[in-house]
Amino acid sequence: MKVSREQATKNRAHVVEVAGAQFRKHGFDGIGVADLMQAAGLTHGGFYNNFASKDALAAEAVTQVFAETTERLRQYAQAAADRYAAMVRFYLSPEHRDSVETGCAIAALSQDAARGSPELRAAFEAGIAAYLELIVELAGVTRPRAMAIYATMVGALTLARTVTDPVLSTDILTAATDNLLAAKDS
Amino acid sequence: MKVSREQATKNRAHVVEVAGAQFRKHGFDGIGVADLMQAAGLTHGGFYNNFASKDALAAEAVTQVFAETTERLRQYAQAAADRYAAMVRFYLSPEHRDSVETGCAIAALSQDAARGSPELRAAFEAGIAAYLELIVELAGVTRPRAMAIYATMVGALTLARTVTDPVLSTDILTAATDNLLAAKDS
DNA sequence: ATTATCTATAGATCTATAGATAATGC
DNA sequence: ATTATCTATAGATCTATAGATAATGC
Numbered sequence: 001m002k003v004s005r006e007q008a009t010k011n012r013a014h015v016v017e018v019a020g021a022q023f024r025k026h027g028f029d030g031i032g033v034a035d036l037m038q039a040a041g042l043t044h045g046g047f048y049n050n051f052a053s054k055d056a057l058a059a060e061a062v063t064q065v066f067a068e069t070t071e072r073l074r075q076y077a078q079a080a081a082d083r084y085a086a087m088v089r090f091y092l093s094p095e096h097r098d099s100v101e102t103g104c105a106i107a108a109l110s111q112d113a114a115r116g117s118p119e120l121r122a123a124f125e126a127g128i129a130a131y132l133e134l135i136v137e138l139a140g141v142t143r144p145r146a147m148a149i150y151a152t153m154v155g156a157l158t159l160a161r162t163v164t165d166p167v168l169s170t171d172i173l174t175a176a177t178d179n180l181l182a183a184k185d186s
Numbered sequence: 187m188k189v190s191r192e193q194a195t196k197n198r199a200h201v202v203e204v205a206g207a208q209f210r211k212h213g214f215d216g217i218g219v220a221d222l223m224q225a226a227g228l229t230h231g232g233f234y235n236n237f238a239s240k241d242a243l244a245a246e247a248v249t250q251v252f253a254e255t256t257e258r259l260r261q262y263a264q265a266a267a268d269r270y271a272a273m274v275r276f277y278l279s280p281e282h283r284d285s286v287e288t289g290c291a292i293a294a295l296s297q298d299a300a301r302g303s304p305e306l307r308a309a310f311e312a313g314i315a316a317y318l319e320l321i322v323e324l325a326g327v328t329r330p331r332a333m334a335i336y337a338t339m340v341g342a343l344t345l346a347r348t349v350t351d352p353v354l355s356t357d358i359l360t361a362a363t364d365n366l367l368a369a370k371d372s
Numbered sequence: 373a374t375t376a377t378c379t380a381t382a383g384a385t386c387t388a389t390a391g392a393t394a395a396t397g398c
Numbered sequence: 399a400t401t402a403t404c405t406a407t408a409g410a411t412c413t414a415t416a417g418a419t420a421a422t423g424c
Contacts, residue, residue, distance in 0.1 A: 002376045002421040011376085027301055029215040032412055046377045048414065100300075106345070111297045114286075114347040115213055125349045147345075147358050148338060148365035155341025156334070159292070161300040163311045172333050179334035183369050188395040188402045197402085218386055232403045234388065 012050045015040045019061040020068075024108040025101040028058055028116070058116070059123040065105045066127030070134050077138045084139035085181055091153045092177045094170065097160050106131075107157040152176055198236045201226045205247040206254075210294040211287040214244055214302065244302070245309040251291045252313030256320050263324045270325035271367055277339045278363045280356065283346050292317075293343040338362050 003011070018040040022031045033054050034044035051057040073090060080086030090096065096103050105127060113124045128150075135146035156176030160169045189197065204226040208217045219240050220230035237243045259276060266272030276282065282289050291313060299310045314336075321332040342362030346355045 002374095002378095002419085004422065005376085008376055025301075027215070027298060029213070030301065033414085034412080043378055044413095045379065045415085049376065054413065106348070108297065110344050110348045111294065112213060114344075115211075115216065118350070121348065121350050125351065125354075128345060128349060129354075144357070144361035144364065147361035148342070151341035151345055151358065151362045152334060152338040153341065154344060155337035155339065158296050158300075158340060158344070159314060159333075159337055162292070162296045162307065163314060164304070164307050165311065168311075168315075171330070172337065175330035175333035176337045178330065188393085188400095188404095190396060191402085194402055219388085220386080229404055230387095231389085231405065235402065240387065 011040070011042060015042070015047075015050065016057065016061050016064050019057050020065040020105075021101040023058060023061055024065070024103065024105065028109065028112050028120075055117050055120060059119045062105055062109070062113070062120065062123040062127065066123075066130060069104055070127075070130055074134060074138070084141075087135070087138050088149075088153065088177055088180045092156055092160075092173045092180075094173065097157060097169065097173065100161065104154070104157065106154050107161070110154070149180060152180055197226070197228060201228070201233075201236065202243065202247050202250050205243050206251040207287040209244060209247055210251070210289065210291065214295065214298050214306075241303050241306060245305045248291055248295070248299070248306065248309040248313065252309075252316060255290055256313075256316055260320060260324070270327075273321070273324050274335075274339065274363055274366045278342055278346075278359045278366075280359065283343060283355065283359065286347065290340070290343065292340050293347070296340070335366060338366055 015037065019036055022036055022039055025031075033047050036057075037044040037047050047057075051060070073087060076090050077083045077087040091104070100108050105124070110124060113120055132143060132146050132150060135141065135149055136143055139146065139149065141149065153176065156172055160172045163169050163172070201223065205222055208222055208225055211217075219233050222243075223230040223233050233243075237246070259273060262276050263269045263273040277290070286294050291310070296310060299306055318329060318332050318336060321327065321335055322329055325332065325335065327335065339362065342358055346358045349355050349358070
């Protein structure tokens with residue numbers, strides 16, 4: 001049953017990748033180690049050879065998710081004429097709302113993270129800092145303004161995912177988008 | 187061990203009250219029925235005479251929390267000269283940030299709620315609708331603008347609670363407050 | 373020989389229920 | 399007699415570990 005060292009490294013990375021999606025989808029407490037490993041095609045016993053604990057995996061998965069999502073957003077926005085508008089529209093799109101498992105870690109997990117371990121919170125804090133840098137860079141705004149923009153995007157996506165009425169949900173996304181685009185530097 | 191019907195009614199209400207605080211503090215999955223009942227001064231076996239399930243209690247507690255928090259915000263803002271500014275400053279105060287268990291249900295639990303039962307989500311949806319009405323009333327803004335204001339407040343509070351650096355946390359609250367006050371009707 | 377992965381399980385949860393108990397309220 | 403609350407427990411989780419297995423890589 002043993003695999004090559006190279007394959008083992010790939011397996012480990014795959015567990016982190018799967019965990020990033022599963023945690024966002026189900027929440028940190030909504031998915032167990034055994035189910036995570038099964039989703040990655042492994043048995044749960046092997047987990048602790050690769051990770052010190054479920055919490056350590058969570059911190060690692062969150063770091064990975066931030067790296068992926070900020071890079072994706074950067075690529076997308078940099079190709080657009082109006083980078084600020086592209087960023088806002090991308091973040092507040094119905095597609096992002098309907099794709100929790102591949103979307104923003106903050107919008108999916110930050111409330112649980114705030115109750116989490118120092119390690120987990122540190123991973124989020126680093127991700128938030130990088131995200132703010134990205135907004136400053138893409139939108140050409142001040143750091144305080146980037147904070148307000150980020151807050152509006154996170155809050156709107158969170159609200160849009162909480163309500164069940166599709167009209168209200170879309171209205172929230174549209175309202176936040178319109179307000180952000182109308183007042184870029186306010 | 188039996189108590190009067192009157193006392194039983196009080197006990198039930200007390201469980202809902204305690205649950206509202208404990209759920210906000212620990213998350214829906216972070217506190218069990220036995221611990222909730224113990225915090226209310228009862229044993230966990232009696233729980234199911236009063237509630238159909240833990241989820242039913244969650245929906246009831248959330249409804250109660252929204253009623254309390256919106257009423258408190260209304261009272262506070264209506265006594266101020268600038269109701270809009272009072273509302274924003276109240277919501278984005280360090281005191282609110284540091285009082286998860288008595289604060290806004292959305293900022294504490296909405297991400298878990300989005301993964302929850304239809305009953306739970308319905309309780310949140312009604313609370314959100316009432317909150318938007320309150321903002322429209324207090325701030326005298328349009329409904330779309332109320333959505334953007336609410337989104338900014340929820341997102342900023344969520345971010346401020348996620349980071350561990352107290353300076354960054356306060357900066358986020360201040361940035362969101364300043365932006366909202368500078369652009370009330372944008 | 374080393375080690376990546378497996379099976380199996382310990383120990384500690386959790387939700388929900390069954391049945392006993394004892395005070396209320398007809 | 400009714401019923402609010404209690405004790406005790408069933409059954410299903412969950413995290414983490416112990417020890418076995420078998421393929422890699424010296």
